[in-house]
Amino acid sequence: MGIILGNGKRINEAGEQIAAEVLIEDGRIAAIAEQLARDGHEWIDCRGGLISAGFVDVHVHLREPGFEHKETIATGAHAAVKGGFTTIACMPNTRPAIDSVETVRYILDKAREAGKARVIPYGAITVRQLGKELTDFAALKEAGIFALTDDGVGVQSSATMKEAMKRAKELGLSIVAHCEDDDLITPGSALHDGVVAARHGLPGIPSESESIHVGRDILLAEQTGVHYHVCHISAKESVRLVRDGKRAGVNVTCEVTPHHLLLCDEDIPEDLNANWKMNPPLRGREDRAALIAGLKDGTIDIIATDHAPHTAEEKANGIVRAPFGIVGLETAFPLLYTHLVLTGELTLKRLIELLTVKPAAIFGLPYGRLEVGAPADLTVLDLETERTIDPSTFASKGTNTPFAGWVCKGWPTLTMVNGAIVHREAE
Ligand SMILES: NC(=O)N[C@@H](CC(=O)O)C(=O)O
Numbered sequence: 206m207g208i209i210l211g212n213g214k215r216i217n218e219a220g221e222q223i224a225a226e227v228l229i230e231d232g233r234i235a236a237i238a239e240q241l242a243r244d245g246h247e248w249i250d251c252r253g254g255l256i257s258a259g260f261v262d263v264h265v266h267l268r269e270p271g272f273e274h275k276e277t278i279a280t281g282a283h284a285a286v287k288g289g290f291t292t293i294a295c296m297p298n299t300r301p302a303i304d305s306v307e308t309v310r311y312i313l314d315k316a317r318e319a320g321k322a323r324v325i326p327y328g329a330i331t332v333r334q335l336g337k338e339l340t341d342f343a344a345l346k347e348a349g350i351f352a353l354t355d356d357g358v359g360v361q362s363s364a365t366m367k368e369a370m371k372r373a374k375e376l377g378l379s380i381v382a383h384c385e386d387d388d389l390i391t392p393g394s395a396l397h398d399g400v401v402a403a404r405h406g407l408p409g410i411p412s413e414s415e416s417i418h419v420g421r422d423i424l425l426a427e428q429t430g431v432h433y434h435v436c437h438i439s440a441k442e443s444v445r446l447v448r449d450g451k452r453a454g455v456n457v458t459c460e461v462t463p464h465h466l467l468l469c470d471e472d473i474p475e476d477l478n479a480n481w482k483m484n485p486p487l488r489g490r491e492d493r494a495a496l497i498a499g500l501k502d503g504t505i506d507i508i509a510t511d512h513a514p515h516t517a518e519e520k521a522n523g524i525v526r527a528p529f530g531i532v533g534l535e536t537a538f539p540l541l542y543t544h545l546v547l548t549g550e551l552t553l554k555r556l557i558e559l560l561t562v563k564p565a566a567i568f569g570l571p572y573g574r575l576e577v578g579a580p581a582d583l584t585v586l587d588l589e590t591e592r593t594i595d596p597s598t599f600a601s602k603g604t605n606t607p608f609a610g611w612v613c614k615g616w617p618t619l620t621m622v623n624g625a626i627v628h629r630e631a632e
């Protein structure tokens with residue numbers, strides 16, 4: 206007995222939406238056709254919704270262990286499947302950091318218990334993410350990490366980064382980098398060093414604090430041959446450096462977040478609400494344009510949310526003292542579909558590739574494909590119904606989003622991981 210996702214649509218090679226039904230058996234996609242014989246299988250009515258491969262998000266902060274008041278693996282993995290994400294990679298800036306085999310095992314066990322999205326942990330590059338001593342990459346790989354990063358902080362020392370890349374290359378692991386040169390940032394800076402910070406008389410985070418690491422690391426990746434991936438790219442100069450690196454044949458990829466694609470510093474409300482504070486900051490209007498251009502020309506490889514939950518109390522501390530970060534898992538697809546696809550910036554086919562097959566492919570993961578034989582990680586999307594983003598309905602513990610009140614189409618109605626239904630909207 207299998208399950209049929211019936212009365213749905215899919216996107217064909219030409220990018221058209223065509224009628225489709227999908228049969229799931231033994232956790233895999235067993236058949237895809239315009240119409241399937243019911244044959245006693247369980248039949249689910251997709252009501253004309255788009256059946257897509259489940260989304261893959263390589264940048265998620267799950268906060269457990271250590272910051273369970275912000276998010277737990279269970280609440281974060283639930284938020285993921287509500288947003289159509291079936292595989293999420295969790296960042297190591299937990300307490301303890303993901304720098305030991307024990308912590309990797311703890312996370313994998315908790316994720317299995319939660320039974321929602323598939324969780325693949327990153328391992329920290331350096332012990333406690335302090336930027337000094339490298340972690341035991343081989344042991345972390347054996348325990349099940351998916352790639353290496355110190356996200357949350359930049360690796361300040363070029364020598365440490367180079368040594369990390371050499372060892373990662375030997376083990377076939379990717380180096381994923383939060384690019385931030387601490388020396389170039391005045392402590393307490395919260396906003397991009399641009400017109401808005403200037404108007405408020407606040408010190409700004411300059412673009413070169415990001416791009417200098419991007420440039421440095423592309424040169425080191427060229428030397429070491431490692432696959433190097435840039436987190437949450439935000440500055441136009443960083444996009445240019447990645448474009449040049451790719452042209453020179455360096456194995457460099459990068460991700461952009463929905464918020465950097467849709468917002469710039471000039472959109473931040475005058476009261477400087479801290480739900481607009483994240484790292485890297487919303488940059489200038491030209492940076493946002495460069496990110497969209499980079500996405501269109503293939504310089505930017507994928508979209509990742511940088512889901513970063515914090516409590517409302519922490520975010521009420523004012524723009525300077527509040528922590529950096531916004532949630533993203535439950536709003537990413539509706540925002541991108543409504544504000545990039547329906548506006549004509551990107552095709553739906555391309556948006557879905559940026560969220561599925563592309564992230565899977567650059568990290569060698571067997572997910573993100575709507576194909577017979579592939580693991581049945583699927584999401585069904587209602588492309589018609591308009592809904593308003595309401596943080597009080599989030600499964601995430603975090604309600605810290607600048608997008609509250611935005612009206613979107615493209616809401617996930619059903620999510621399946623390995624053939625099991627892990628989320629279904631009430632009808
Ligand atoms: N992006 C953020 O603003 N914050 C992240 C850290 C990070 O991704 O750098 C967090 O852990 O809160």
Ligand SMILES: [Zn+2]
Nearest residue numbers: 356357383436
């Ligand atoms: Zn980061």
